[in-house]
């Protein structure tokens with residue numbers, strides 16, 4: 001049985017996707033505040049009010065990419081409440097590997113740790129709490145999949161941090177690359193001499209490190 005068919009994991013994913021669906025309503029309720037203080041939008045997100053999770057299709061795509069490339073050392077930048085963490089953690093378990101995920105918001109860390117335990121993924125998933133640029137500094141070698149979904153302006157610094165640890169053929173998936181703040185990352189990875197083969201699919205950039 002693949003881990004996405006594990007009733008514990010599929011049940012938790014269903015529950016989380018239901019809760020995440022409330023993001024739109026929470027956002028609408030905040031619209032007045034946003035209009036009054038547009039620069040406050042970012043800080044609202046930072047407060048941890050929103051799930052900002054991947055969709056079911058995106059999550060399944062992450063699972064399939066990790067499984068089909070037999071990724072055994074996966075890194076995630078930005079766990080939030082753990083939706084993508086469950087998909088990648090399920091793939092790590094099915095590949096006999098591990099996922100290191102990262103999150104800076106303390107409440108989200110607490111909730112995601114509990115989720116990892118409830119999903120039965122604790123043996124395969126480690127959550128590092130704090131700024132990922134710091135917590136991932138002493139990284140092990142041989143990363144073969146990287147998922148970027150934290151603050152978009154940090155995608156390029158994260159790539160620079162992890163790139164020396166990528167094995168040739170490794171996948172890098174970046175979500176929401178249509179955001180303005182992700183443009184330095186997009187330009188860098190799409191550059192002819194970047195060493196990556198890359199494609200934009202919707203708002204995701206899929207890249208393969210060719211070494």
Ligand SMILES: C[S@@+](CC[C@H](N)C(=O)[O-])C[C@H]1O[C@@H](n2cnc3c(N)ncnc32)[C@H](O)[C@@H]1O
Nearest residue numbers: 052053054078080083084103104131132150151
């Ligand atoms: C878009 S959400 C992640 C959604 C998650 N991947 C999912 O699909 O459920 C982005 C998350 O990245 C976290 N984050 C932003 N900057 C970070 C940093 N420097 N280190 C660790 N986490 C960070 C935020 O707190 C936020 O929860």
